[in-house]
Amino acid sequence: MELIPALSYLAFFLVFAGIFAVMALGLNLQWGFTGLFNVGVAGFVAVGAYASALLTGPPEPDRLGGFGLPVLVGWIGAMVASGIAAFIVGVAALRLREDYLAITTFGIAVVIQLVALNAQAITGGPFGIQSIPKPFADALGAGLAWNLTYLGLVVLVLGVAWWALDRLVASPWGRVLRAIREDELAAASLGKRAAAFRLQSFVLGCMLMGLGGALYAHFVGYIAPEDFLPVLTFQVWAMLIVGGSGRNAGAVLGAVLVWAIWSVSGGLIRGLLPAAEQARGAALQVVLIGVLIAAILVLRPRGVLGERATVSRHAAGD
Amino acid sequence: MLQLVADGLVVGSVIALGAVGLTLTYSILRFANFGQGEFMTWGAYLAVSALALVLAVTGAGVMEPLGPFSFGWQLIPAMALAAVLTAAIALAVDWALFRRLRRQGNAITLVIASFGAALALRNLVQFLYGTLPEYYTREIQIAIRLVPRDVLGGLRITPDQMLVIGLSLLLVVALHVMLARTTLGRAMRATAMNPALARVAGVDVDGVVRATWVIGAMLAAVAGVMAGVVGQVRPMLGFDLLLPLFAAAILGGIGSVWGAVLGGYIVGLAESFSVPLFGAEYRAATAFLVLIGILLLRPTGIFGERA
16 A cells, blocks of 8 residues: 555544544533433534634625634634533523433434524535635645644644543532532532533533534535534444543543444445445444444443542542 | 414324324333334334235235225235334334343433434334335325315315324324223333332333333334325434424423323424424424423423422
């Protein structure tokens, strides 16, 4: 194999794995540390991707925006937009039974998909948004150098998010989250307002998903509603469950593992099946990943890297 | 105006049947089953295959329409066969997946598992049948004018649509009688209220769980076939109905059969009336608005007990 194409593909693979890892970190904050079941990952990713594309893209005559702002502003805007969406959903659903959040987030993802598909004046409708700026592409062109640079950016963002989350969950704030997850009544009796902590965790997690969406949009340069179908939610969940929820390293490892399984099985299907059967093959790919999730839930509920038991250093004085 | 009401009631009947199955599994198995919509899809597609089988066995070849309806009698045994097979799928998924997770005792894990199972089931349908829509019959039906055009905009309805409304009401009444009068019905209600107490009182809880899956899946399969009769059979049939199903079940109050029926009609009517207001493309968002509204105003639903 030629070296340059192989390196190029490796960079491409790792960029996607890194973007998925950012989303999985967000989901891990919600599910792994707080016990919130978010089935609308794809919706919050879409909000971030569209927000950043609108803020940074070149002006378009027949739709809103293209404001031509710097990419960094787009990324921050993506987090803000997803955070606002999450706040609205969270206020409505978080004070209720835990499975109502699942149903509500499922619903918001359906609605966001509808808006992306139909609100032509904002989202470009089924054709989506083209020519989303790629950072540093003017200087580096579209080749390997740019892929590697973007990989560097993604790794940097992932690293900052990972470090910040590790600090957060180790802080008193993170301890309260786990206390609520384990026993809400006990946490409430210590004067912790469970609803407020849940809302903060939910909004923060969704902001990371929005950031993941923005990273995706600026790497590919083109987004359309079919990039944010429920299967995306499913992939991110598979990553978290395979890697092991409740540990940030598990979320990142799961993202790399599941994305590798996904890419290899997708390549096999493309290689083995004739062109007419590709759509069926893609369906089979999702079935296999669904069975993988179910099998891990039954056989190894903690994933590859499960959460470590946290014991007070005073109690563990042996 | 009247036409919108009639269209809403037809859609609402399909939603109501699905939501009744959902509310039963929700209250007895104690988790939100995201797979309920896929049971509808599977029921609809299995009926396509069963219909081909019935036609082949009876040697009829082409289906003769039955009375005023667009389909022949062969669809009735095909629907029954599809319902039985869908129940078998539900039992198989429960045996392989949910039964093991129930032992771990975390309800939300069951929800995740049902989400994964739903995606696998949906894509399996796509793998087996392809993505093109299927029809039970190509017969074209003339709508009957019940109300002339100058009274509130008039009303036209096909015999198939009237059958859908009638059949769903009939099935719900039958279910109600079963729950109210039979030993199994009492056992199911007891398990919904307090599984531990029901077990102590001698109720076979595992049997109740199996019966719940069978009833929920069969209702979903019939609802799927009815959706196919008045529309098309598509891989996304059940997925697109999942949000209306949840909205209807929560609107009626989890565990309440009549609540789910009423919720189904309300969601169906709301969808139908949203079309002239917001346009057909946002029709699917109506169920979400209903859901958010009920969660903000009265999260226990119309007939739900206060938490």
